[in-house]
Amino acid sequence: MPYEAEPMDEVDPVCKMEVDPEQAHDLGLETEHGGVRYVFCSKACRAAFVAEPARYAGVEERPAL
Ligand SMILES: [Zn+2]
Numbered sequence: 001m002p003y004e005a006e007p008m009d010e011v012d013p014v015c016k017m018e019v020d021p022e023q024a025h026d027l028g029l030e031t032e033h034g035g036v037r038y039v040f041c042s043k044a045c046r047a048a049f050v051a052e053p054a055r056y057a058g059v060e061e062r063p064a065l
Pocket residue numbers: 012014015016017040041042045
């Protein structure tokens with residue numbers, strides 16, 4: 001049974017967990033890097049990203065070799 005009415009979840013770039021963007025916003029678990037907004041499941045993941053944004057933000061651009 002298809003169910004496509006769910007709000008779009010975003011992925012925590014640190015732990016790859018799906019995060020509800022609205023909830024992350026309410027909890028302050030978001031940040032911006034290079035014009036892109038990132039959301040996190042916890043303060044620990046947000047802190048890890050903020051400490052090394054390039055390490056996590058660059059993951060999706062890694063060549064699929
Ligand atoms: Zn996380």
